[in-house]
Amino acid sequence: MANDSYDADLIVIGSGVMGGLVAASLAKAGKKVIILEAGPRVDRREIVETFRNAPVKLSLANAKLQGAGSPFPSLPHAPSTYGDYLQYEGPVKYNTSYLRVVGGTTWHFGSALWRMIPNDFKLQSLYGRGRDWPIGYDDLEAYYNRAELELGVTGLDGQDESGQGGGPMPPRSMPFPMEQLNSSYMFKTIAEKLSVGGFNPVLEPHGRASRPYGRRPVCAGNNNCNPVCPIGAKYDGSMHIDEAERHGAKLLDNSVVYKIEAGDDGKITAVWYKRPDNSEHKLNARYFVLAAYGIESAKLLLISTSSKYPNGIANSSDQVGRNLMDHTGISMNMLTKEDMWPGEGPTELLVYLNQRDGAFRKDYPSYKIKVRNTVPTAQMTEGFIKKGLLGSKLDAEIRKYSARSLNWAIDFEPLPLPENRVTPSKTKFDALGLPVPVLYYSVTDYWNAGRDRGLEDLNKIAQLLDAEVLSTDVKWQNRQHVMGTTRMGDDPKDSVVDRDCRTHDHSNMFIAGTSVMPSASCMNPTLTGAALSVRIADTLLREI
Amino acid sequence: MPPYCGFFESPSVKAVLFRYSSTARSVVIGLFAACSLVGTVCAQDASRPQAELIARGRYLAMAADCAACHTAPEGGQPYAGGYGIQSPLGTIFSTNITPSKVNGIGEYTEADFARAVRAGVAKDGTHLYPAMPFTAYAKLSDTDISALYAFFKNEVKPVDQASRKTELPFPFSIRASMAVWNMLFLSNERFQPDAARSADWNRGAYLAEALEHCSTCHTPRNLFMAEDTRSALSGGTVGPWSAPNITSDKTSGIGGWSDAELLQYLRTGHVAGKAQAAGPMAEDVEHSLQHLTDADLRALVTYLRGTKPVASSDKQPRYSFGKPSASEASLRGLPGQAPAENGFHVFSGACANCHQADGSGNAHYPSLFNNTATGADNPDNLISTILFGLNRTVDGVPVFMPAFGPDASFTDRLSDKDVADVSNYVLSQFGNAAVKVGPEDVARVREGGRKPFLALAAPYIAPIAVVVAVILLVFIGLVVARGRRRVAPA
Numbered sequence A: 001m002a003n004d005s006y007d008a009d010l011i012v013i014g015s016g017v018m019g020g021l022v023a024a025s026l027a028k029a030g031k032k033v034i035i036l037e038a039g040p041r042v043d044r045r046e047i048v049e050t051f052r053n054a055p056v057k058l059s060l061a062n063a064k065l066q067g068a069g070s071p072f073p074s075l076p077h078a079p080s081t082y083g084d085y086l087q088y089e090g091p092v093k094y095n096t097s098y099l100r101v102v103g104g105t106t107w108h109f110g111s112a113l114w115r116m117i118p119n120d121f122k123l124q125s126l127y128g129r130g131r132d133w134p135i136g137y138d139d140l141e142a143y144y145n146r147a148e149l150e151l152g153v154t155g156l157d158g159q160d161e162s163g164q165g166g167g168p169m170p171p172r173s174m175p176f177p178m179e180q181l182n183s184s185y186m187f188k189t190i191a192e193k194l195s196v197g198g199f200n201p202v203l204e205p206h207g208r209a210s211r212p213y214g215r216r217p218v219c220a221g222n223n224n225c226n227p228v229c230p231i232g233a234k235y236d237g238s239m240h241i242d243e244a245e246r247h248g249a250k251l252l253d254n255s256v257v258y259k260i261e262a263g264d265d266g267k268i269t270a271v272w273y274k275r276p277d278n279s280e281h282k283l284n285a286r287y288f289v290l291a292a293y294g295i296e297s298a299k300l301l302l303i304s305t306s307s308k309y310p311n312g313i314a315n316s317s318d319q320v321g322r323n324l325m326d327h328t329g330i331s332m333n334m335l336t337k338e339d340m341w342p343g344e345g346p347t348e349l350l351v352y353l354n355q356r357d358g359a360f361r362k363d364y365p366s367y368k369i370k371v372r373n374t375v376p377t378a379q380m381t382e383g384f385i386k387k388g389l390l391g392s393k394l395d396a397e398i399r400k401y402s403a404r405s406l407n408w409a410i411d412f413e414p415l416p417l418p419e420n421r422v423t424p425s426k427t428k429f430d431a432l433g434l435p436v437p438v439l440y441y442s443v444t445d446y447w448n449a450g451r452d453r454g455l456e457d458l459n460k461i462a463q464l465l466d467a468e469v470l471s472t473d474v475k476w477q478n479r480q481h482v483m484g485t486t487r488m489g490d491d492p493k494d495s496v497v498d499r500d501c502r503t504h505d506h507s508n509m510f511i512a513g514t515s516v517m518p519s520a521s522c523m524n525p526t527l528t529g530a531a532l533s534v535r536i537a538d539t540l541l542r543e544i
Numbered sequence B: 001m002p003p004y005c006g007f008f009e010s011p012s013v014k015a016v017l018f019r020y021s022s023t024a025r026s027v028v029i030g031l032f033a034a035c036s037l038v039g040t041v042c043a044q045d046a047s048r049p050q051a052e053l054i055a056r057g058r059y060l061a062m063a064a065d066c067a068a069c070h071t072a073p074e075g076g077q078p079y080a081g082g083y084g085i086q087s088p089l090g091t092i093f094s095t096n097i098t099p100s101k102v103n104g105i106g107e108y109t110e111a112d113f114a115r116a117v118r119a120g121v122a123k124d125g126t127h128l129y130p131a132m133p134f135t136a137y138a139k140l141s142d143t144d145i146s147a148l149y150a151f152f153k154n155e156v157k158p159v160d161q162a163s164r165k166t167e168l169p170f171p172f173s174i175r176a177s178m179a180v181w182n183m184l185f186l187s188n189e190r191f192q193p194d195a196a197r198s199a200d201w202n203r204g205a206y207l208a209e210a211l212e213h214c215s216t217c218h219t220p221r222n223l224f225m226a227e228d229t230r231s232a233l234s235g236g237t238v239g240p241w242s243a244p245n246i247t248s249d250k251t252s253g254i255g256g257w258s259d260a261e262l263l264q265y266l267r268t269g270h271v272a273g274k275a276q277a278a279g280p281m282a283e284d285v286e287h288s289l290q291h292l293t294d295a296d297l298r299a300l301v302t303y304l305r306g307t308k309p310v311a312s313s314d315k316q317p318r319y320s321f322g323k324p325s326a327s328e329a330s331l332r333g334l335p336g337q338a339p340a341e342n343g344f345h346v347f348s349g350a351c352a353n354c355h356q357a358d359g360s361g362n363a364h365y366p367s368l369f370n371n372t373a374t375g376a377d378n379p380d381n382l383i384s385t386i387l388f389g390l391n392r393t394v395d396g397v398p399v400f401m402p403a404f405g406p407d408a409s410f411t412d413r414l415s416d417k418d419v420a421d422v423s424n425y426v427l428s429q430f431g432n433a434a435v436k437v438g439p440e441d442v443a444r445v446r447e448g449g450r451k452p453f454l455a456l457a458a459p460y461i462a463p464i465a466v467v468v469a470v471i472l473l474v475f476i477g478l479v480v481a482r483g484r485r486r487v488a489p490a
Helices: A017-028 A044-053 A060-065 A104-108 A123-127 A137-151 A185-195 A238-246 A294-303 A377-386 A391-404 A445-464 A526-543 B011-017 B022-045 B050-063 B066-070 B110-119 B142-154 B177-185 B199-211 B259-268 B279-287 B294-305 B327-331 B339-355 B380-388 B416-430 B439-446 B453-487
Strands: A008-013 A033-036 A087-089 A201-203 A250-252 A256-262 A268-274 A280-283 A285-290 A329-335 A350-352 A367-372 A405-412 A421-429 A435-440 A468-477 A509-511 B084-087 B090-093 B236-238 B241-243 B390-394 B397-401
Touching: A008 A017, A017 A033, A017 A104, A017 A137, A017 A238, A017 A285, A017 A526, A033 A238, A044 B339, A137 A526, A185 A201, A185 A350, A185 A367, A185 A445, A238 A250, A256 A294, A285 A294, A285 A526, A294 A421, A294 A435, A329 A445, A367 A445, A377 A391, A391 A405, A405 A445, A445 A468, A509 A526, B050 B066, B050 B142, B050 B199, B066 B279, B110 B142, B199 B294, B241 B279, B241 B380, B259 B279, B259 B294, B279 B380, B279 B390, B327 B339, B339 B416, B380 B416, B380 B439, B416 B439
Parallel strands: A008 A033, A008 A285, A033 A250, A087 A435, A285 A509
Antiparallel strands: A201 A350, A256 A268, A268 A280, A329 A405, A329 A468, A350 A367, A367 A405, A421 A435, B084 B090, B236 B241, B390 B397
């Protein structure tokens, strides 16, 4: 329990899903918990209204590419990643976007919540690529269950999520907490047409409620998973923050942590944070959990330098900030000859995982093919008007394209490369005088091989759907899946945290989030991060 | 939160029971006598096949909606109690009525059971609070009591789990006061069929008055919280919720509903263009009404059609207000700082996603016009729905509206002012524009609704009693002293 000389039993840096899970768990056990969040609290209805009032309504990546911004606030002390906050270096632009608000980036995630499959943990030993995890699927299975219950995952039991159309995979000891949503007309039609070509349809497990789940209503198919679920049917991290606060945790918003301090014995002694007025504050605790997103967590460790820790905190291995990964992908737009009606139901559900696992992984990366279920009407219409279409011709084109244009995308498994990394800028600083993150990113021929193989699949899909290919984008699309920057390993010389997510260098500090993933698979990483966070909470409950 | 249902026992008041007035004692003795009669009747019925009796009891228990209060929400064991019923006098916890010998009614004879259900007195003599609708159940026939007893004894799984003790504040903590209350307000008469009416009507009357206990919520209560039978079914309050007038009155009641609409409402809790069941009525539909046979539901409709019309203050039927609103186009994008606009902004951000910007709803969500919650002459159900949400599962399909009150996540929680503003926007655009809501109304609903006289008077009852006692003592002292003085010279 809290000793008088400590401000808290546990300080959690970052109020997203990862920090929220740990904070709620510890607060429920009666521990004194303080959560520090750089950004402000937001109200759902205000975000919804800002989005509604915005003239441009696009998916996350497009919104950023076109400078449309985000309905979430951008404040001088916590600038939005949609603006010019992030700096990019290297051959590939790591054009990501995450949210600096209470509840974190899951506010705008599509809510895919996949488990990895057992082979994903053994990439090096099975296929000679990337890195193995120090733990395996069996070590995480029970925590996947608990994370699925915590986040409220909707899924289809008995599916082969390795994409081979076989028996249940990965093995599960618990059914999904909620039954899968009904498939829309488009998903059903596509699944039928592609099965002829050997594409095994898989329905994505996700965080949208299919029955009332706690306070969450049933997903109504608003098709608005990002930037914000207007009815709170989709999970986001604010829900665990709310639970933590109800159990006594204290949340300090607009509190930007800029320094972590360690003593001579290696233990973390305090964190320093700044308020928007640039005032500096210090807090200490028995334990610390860093859960500030793969980019901010790495940056914070790297700027926490001192004479004893010249490379920053938790960085004796020099791996902090390195091995930055993302499911860097490609996409293709196509026009079918019959109406498909994208836009009914949630923004994503149907995926193809034929290339999720196999001996090919020594030659090209594992990948996931998805069809986006977003509404293309506004974007299409803008194009038609630019072309000079008017009146009934315009109407006819809108009708045709809104019903028939499909967007397909592929996410590839990246390799951890030491040169791909997050560093604090030496030249650019935010309003508090803190360096902004610089992201260096590149891909290898392994990714290129995947791109070529993936394009073959997309063309085959166009053929099977009898669709005309409208455009193809192979320019390293960012998927906003940050991984690798504080990686896990048994050897303190080449990893940042151990198999329990405890930093090798500081026995009372853990890192929660997808940044600990040594390899990435090709699947959305949130649930894996959440399972690891539940596991961290268990460890903390034994020690505090 | 159905406010009224439950058995209650509290050993702490047993001592008080011995201080009964002789009148109360004779009432209790009378009840004992009545119960022994019941026992005789049951003995005769024992010849009926037991399985049929139990099946009948199962249906009756459902029609009487025992489970709604006697099963704790979110995974409570069936009939093991523990549901906190919000009464205006404090939270009353329902008891374990499984046949557990330790914590339930395992040791109850049928006579004990009958006395508890119909007279509100537990086996050990403690009085039940009228959260248990024994004034309605008093009308249950002996044969139905037998069937219920057979069901509870033989089919309900015993659960050895004590339910939470009810601890109402003084003076309501004195359960013996219920003896006096029962003397005044409890009729020990069984249901008497009306020979002048159809069999269907009589069945409906029995269902409504004895089993479904409609009057428990829908009949207004007097100063002592007893039902005011002169204006039966003309509307009452149930904690924060308002139970509307359901008499046959064309304007204030259900006189303007078709038979088919009434039947659908009882069966599903929803009729588009009329009303939807929330709060305790949603629980009743979920646990009880949807499971009734069509014949019984039709009988209920026949009965409701034939009740004495009682007019309330409504000028037009509650469901007849409003139309789609076009204000979206003129208000969209405005700054939202002006007081009148806040209601629109809350509506647009928190309500319009489901109920649609023009308020007309869709196949899954009710319209906000032609809706009794927005057309009523008091805003309690509108405010309650916003604060507490709605949850009703019919035919296995949940109907759910999230709460925007204290249970909501901080990201969705609305202040009293926000609820008042959005209520006023909704009332002015879609409902009864004459009704206005202030933050103080929202605060009142948040705190459990309109307080009855007894609850308001509670803090003064003890001091008044003390003052009266002191005056009495002084008076007695004076009389005695005078007497002594008079005696002294002798």
